Amino acid sequence: MAVLTVVAVTLGVLLFTGNDDGGRTESSTAASQQRGVTHGEIGPLGALATRTPGDPLALGAVDAPVVLVEFADYRCPFCAKFSRDIEPELVERYVDSGQLRIEWRDMPIYGEESMMAARAARAAAEQGRFWEFNRALYAAAPDGGHPPMTVDKLRGFAEEAGVPDIARFTTQMQSDEFDAAIAADSSQAQQLGIPATPAFSINGYPMLGAQPTSEFTNVIDTLLEGQDDA
Template identity: 25%
Template structure:
């Protein structure tokens, strides 16, 4: 029996190596799919050369997403994004029509500038309860805070092409990336679902930054 043990061990090691390689390839493929440009312009902050990319799928009607924006993102930004260690990508995954309308407003307010867009998103999250209860009035109010007239807000919200692009990006996230809820995060291709504290996120980050 002893004669067969080395062969068995070698076989197990080889199998483990293949399994690990397969897992790494799968993760790499997911990361590539996450990185594919969507129909809407990319919203990203931080260095394109950062070793870690965090992609968040978020809904303006999601309380956990609002909590992440207000409590976690500022610390993530100061410690990792602004220091060139992390690139942060924000993606819309509206869970309802109110969230979709808010996303489109942020797009119009941002005018292609990621910082302006995220500033509008931050305002919308702070006013989330009001947005859900008085959607139209809140959209007009937030639009004005970000330099838009009431007419510009109304024109923005009637832009069906933008809504179609938003829907296409959401469908891709659902079918190809298996995003089904918010917030969903991808850390270099590893999918994480649900709310996270800064400490929990940092624990996930540190091993990736050591590689």
């Protein structure tokens, strides 16, 4: 088992780091060639999607042909960039039409305040306001650096997101109720060898960083073409 884990981590590091040029500048053609996306096929990371019905940390149909799994930290500026600039277009273009599902994975790498924010988002999810909280937090993020995440600040995002029971939210946010689930996400990221956030698996094809929207749409369109051909 230990040998298999080492192999998995090594493969993950090679896959993710091999597709990143500071996360942002790689050309579309080069990226597509490196990813080697094959029509309708599951990529080298395997099928990471859980497709759990009613999962509050997921957007889109359970049976969508393409699933984007996102590993992210709430204090990561490039995660915020993805949330603000890229995710809305993917939702409008693919999620709303049933072609894409987005599944969230916590990867709090910037200290205890990142962990607090992950707990807070899951507390919001308990009241059906996960994505509203997620977007409110990222909308307020600066373009660089790792913003502080205090209890009062997180409570403010919950109020903005329309979380109905703020007292319950605050209690759960400050508890260890969600720590096992957050740790499970982080463990999966570690086993995959993910070196930084945001990181993505699109039907098992890795992508690292807040790449241009076209990087995501190129991969998704290729995979959807494969579904049409099936």
